[in-house]
Amino acid sequence: MKQRKSFGYYFLRNKNGMIGLIGVALIVILGVIAPFLVAYPEGYTADILLAPSLSHPLGTDKLGLDILAEVIWGARTSLYVSLTAVVISALIGIPAGLISGFVKGWLGEIIDACIDIFLTLPMLPLMIIMAAIMGTSINNVALVIGLFSWPQLARVTKNATLKISEMQYIEAATCLGLSKPRILFKHVLLNATGPVFVNLTLIMASAVLSEASLSFLGLGDPTTWSWGTILKRAWTSNAVISSPNPWWWWLIPSLCIVIFVVCFNMLGTAINDILNPKGRD
Amino acid sequence: MSRYILQRIGRGLLTIFVSLTLTFFIIRLMPSNPVELMIDPHMSQETQDMLMEKFGLDKSFGEQYILFLKGVVQGDLGVSFGSRANVTELIAQKLPWTLLLIGIVLLLVVIIGIPVGVLAAKRKGRLSDRIISIVVTMGISIFIPFLAFLLLYLFSFRLGVLPTAGAYTPPKGEGFSYVLDIARHAILPAVTLSVMMLANAVLYTRNSMIDVLKEDYIRTAYSKGLDKKRTLKVHALKNALIPTVTVIGLQIGVMVGGSVMTETVFSWPGIGRMIYDAVTALDYPVLQGGFLLMSVSVVLMNFLTDLVVAWLDPRIKLGGK
Numbered sequence: 001m002k003q004r005k006s007f008g009y010y011f012l013r014n015k016n017g018m019i020g021l022i023g024v025a026l027i028v029i030l031g032v033i034a035p036f037l038v039a040y041p042e043g044y045t046a047d048i049l050l051a052p053s054l055s056h057p058l059g060t061d062k063l064g065l066d067i068l069a070e071v072i073w074g075a076r077t078s079l080y081v082s083l084t085a086v087v088i089s090a091l092i093g094i095p096a097g098l099i100s101g102f103v104k105g106w107l108g109e110i111i112d113a114c115i116d117i118f119l120t121l122p123m124l125p126l127m128i129i130m131a132a133i134m135g136t137s138i139n140n141v142a143l144v145i146g147l148f149s150w151p152q153l154a155r156v157t158k159n160a161t162l163k164i165s166e167m168q169y170i171e172a173a174t175c176l177g178l179s180k181p182r183i184l185f186k187h188v189l190l191n192a193t194g195p196v197f198v199n200l201t202l203i204m205a206s207a208v209l210s211e212a213s214l215s216f217l218g219l220g221d222p223t224t225w226s227w228g229t230i231l232k233r234a235w236t237s238n239a240v241i242s243s244p245n246p247w248w249w250w251l252i253p254s255l256c257i258v259i260f261v262v263c264f265n266m267l268g269t270a271i272n273d274i275l276n277p278k279g280r281d
Numbered sequence: 282m283s284r285y286i287l288q289r290i291g292r293g294l295l296t297i298f299v300s301l302t303l304t305f306f307i308i309r310l311m312p313s314n315p316v317e318l319m320i321d322p323h324m325s326q327e328t329q330d331m332l333m334e335k336f337g338l339d340k341s342f343g344e345q346y347i348l349f350l351k352g353v354v355q356g357d358l359g360v361s362f363g364s365r366a367n368v369t370e371l372i373a374q375k376l377p378w379t380l381l382l383i384g385i386v387l388l389l390v391v392i393i394g395i396p397v398g399v400l401a402a403k404r405k406g407r408l409s410d411r412i413i414s415i416v417v418t419m420g421i422s423i424f425i426p427f428l429a430f431l432l433l434y435l436f437s438f439r440l441g442v443l444p445t446a447g448a449y450t451p452p453k454g455e456g457f458s459y460v461l462d463i464a465r466h467a468i469l470p471a472v473t474l475s476v477m478m479l480a481n482a483v484l485y486t487r488n489s490m491i492d493v494l495k496e497d498y499i500r501t502a503y504s505k506g507l508d509k510k511r512t513l514k515v516h517a518l519k520n521a522l523i524p525t526v527t528v529i530g531l532q533i534g535v536m537v538g539g540s541v542m543t544e545t546v547f548s549w550p551g552i553g554r555m556i557y558d559a560v561t562a563l564d565y566p567v568l569q570g571g572f573l574l575m576s577v578s579v580v581l582m583n584f585l586t587d588l589v590v591a592w593l594d595p596r597i598k599l600g601g602k
Contacts, residue, residue: 117296119531120583122575124538125556126300129568130307132560209424213542216426217557231426235546240430241438241445254427261422 010274017270023263031075038072041065041225049246059248061230062237067252070225074253077226078260081142082207086200088146089153094196096150097157098184102165115158118151127210131219138221145210149203156199160192167191194275201268205261212257227253289587293580300576304569305349309342353573359566363559368570372552376574378448379540379551381463385471386478386536390529394479398486398525399518405491413483420480425539429473429546436469443469446548470547478529478536485528490521523593530586534579 011017045064052059058067100111127144134140164170165188173183189196214220215228216235230253234240239249324332340348352359358368401413436443444450449462493499494517502512544553552571559567 113292113295116292117299120296120534120579121300121303122534122537122572122579124535124541125572125575126303128541128556128560129304129572132563132568133308133565205422209422212424213426216542217545217560219560235426235430240433243438245434245438247434250430254424254430257424258419258422258427261424262419265418265422 007274011270014270014274016266017274020263020266020268020270023259024267027075027260027263028079030072031079034072035076038066038069040073041069049249051246052248058252059246061233061246061249062239067230067248070230071227071252071256073225074227074230074256075260077138077221077224078208078211078257081138081145081211081226082204084139084142085146085149085207085210086203088143089149089203090200092147093150093153094157094189097154098161098189098192100154101158101161102180102184102188111154112158115151115154118148119155123148124210124213127214128217128219131214136219136221138224138226141211141214141220144214145207149207149210153196153199153203156195157192160195161188164188164191194271198268198272198275201264201271205264205268208257208260208264227256285591286588289584293584296580297573297576301350301353301573302346304572305346308565308569309345358570358573361559361564361567363562363564363567368566371555371567372570372574375550375552375555378549379544379553381467382471382474382540382543382549382551383536385467386475387529389471389475390478390482394482395486395518395522395525398483399490399513399521401483401487402490402494402521403513405487410487413487417480417484417487420476421484423476423480425473425477425542426546428476429469429543432469432473433546448550466549470543470549473547474536474539474543477539478532481528481532482525485525486521489524490517493517493521496520519593523590526586526589526593530583530590533582533586537575537579 011021042065043063045060047056047060047064049062050056050060050064056066056068058071060066061070096111096115100108100115102108127148130144130147131141134144161184170183170187173187178187211220211226212228212231215226216232218232220226220229220232222229231250234246234250234253239246356369358372360366361368361371364371397413401410404410433445437445444466448466449459450466453459499512499517502516503509507516540551540553541556542553543549544551545557548554552574556568556571558564559571
């Protein structure tokens with residue numbers, strides 16, 4: 001008989017997944033440890049707009065601050081904002097999805113309609129309005145992104161729940177007289193972990209994009225470094241089209257955003273492929 | 282069919298109503314109520330009262346909400362805090378520019394996205410398919426300012442062939458040269474905005490085309506003696522397009538959000554740039570109006586894609602679920 005192989009076995013053999021995981025690990029290390037190694041960039045120095053060199057590996061900006069230090073502290077912000085946003089959207093999205101998939105009747109219908117409506121609404125403009133009103137602090141940005149990232153998660157959870165609640169062991173659990181919340185959160189949710197987790201990594205990626213977008217539009221926290229804030233500063237100083245061109249100033253933070261998003265997407269796709277038996281070969 | 286359409290219209294109206302209510306309450310329930318912020322305590326009592334009355338702040342919350350809804354139904358979106366201009370007129374002035382961009386994007390999706398997706402499906406596993414797949418993966422999660430910066434750097438700064446900002450070179454020209462000027466200005470923003478949508482269109486067309494080509498009726502078509510081109514075009518593509526159109530509908534909201542970023546970077550005088558300017562100036566009536574317009578257009582375009590899906594998928598037309 002062919003032995004059943006574990007999740008780890010397939011994961012170690014999935015090239016994209018490993019690249020994604022290594023990238024994510026590097027970013028986490030960068031964000032968590034590096035601030036102890038590099039001083040927080042503030043004030044100004046005389047080294048204005050220096051190209052990358054040994055003393056400034058990624059160059060400096062118009063205030064003479066080191067881009068590498070800004071990017072490292074920015075990684076910290078991106079991680080903090082996206083993690084908080086993921087937690088908030090999980091707190092809303094997962095219960096909403098579970099209930100709308102499991103409970104028949106008006107409650108399920110209403111939640112279902114809400115998910116549909118929020119999926120169609122243009123989220124970024126809504127986030128912009130809310131962030132503009134709540135004021136620019138890093139917690140507000142995280143809260144706003146979390147509050148508007150749940151519909152997709154809810155949809156995924158709902159689809160998984162619909163499939164699982166047809167299974168016989170759920171019927172068995174009902175026959176045993178277990179309470180509905182217990183069945184939902186223990187038996188249904190536990191078996192829906194796969195798709196839910198995949199969607200959480202995707203939300204992580206899109207939360208970074210949203211954070212960068214908000215900061216780029218001037219709605220980020222002006223006292224904290226984030227990749228979007230660096231870009232905003234570069235853009236308002238016309239860095240992209242001024243001559244001589246300080247390309248490192250606008251290119252490096254953009255690349256950071258792209259790498260973060262691509263790594264999380266690759267990780268999510270790999271997990272999805274492994275959980276889905278069709279994608280194993 | 283008519284039931285399907287009615288259901289969709291109902292859902293659309295509900296969506297617009299929710300977005301109206303959301304913006305109203307977001308703006309008025311926040312601790313730093315922007316409408317009240319506008320009224321400076323240093324103003325004389327008379328001016329304060331006048332402003333309160335003008336913006337309806339002397340009324341109760343519920344009354345304000347009803348008044349607001351009434352205004353919207355009559356096409357009155359209030360007055361801009363900054364320029365004191367009528368928001369409806371302001372939007373009417375900006376809307377054609379955004380519609381132009383979105384129109385170009387949808388055109389690109391039809392003339393480039395779908396054919397490229399079909400091509401990738403036909404050449405599945407070969408080099409061209411792999412290259413297309415990599416480009417698509419990058420395109421789906423693109424950060425719009427980054428793409429905009431790259432294009433600006435290459436085409437406006439390095440090569441110097443395309444303008445950096447705006448929609449035309451002032452003073453406004455006339456006739457053909459004016460149209461040509463706008464076209465030159467529109468290239469970069471349109472390309473920036475279309476990448477995400479194009480990537481999605483290619484991806485979904487490719488994947489569903491691959492599935493459809495395995496179906497029995499495709500083999501039947503071949504065995505009937507139809508040539509490859511006709512089979513692909515008539516039998517496969519129509520069915521393969523259903524997921525593509527659905528995804529385009531779902532992505533329109535994202536694209537409209539992306540237009541804020543795109544128009545901001547390129548100083549394109551549309552709704553997106555208007556929203557950016559309103560954020561900087563904390564001009565809430567304009568923000569509210571801009572968002573409302575975006576929701577309405579998303580709902581409208583969703584409705585259109587629903588109609589296209591119904592046309593493509595006879596099961597919906599014939600009244601199933």
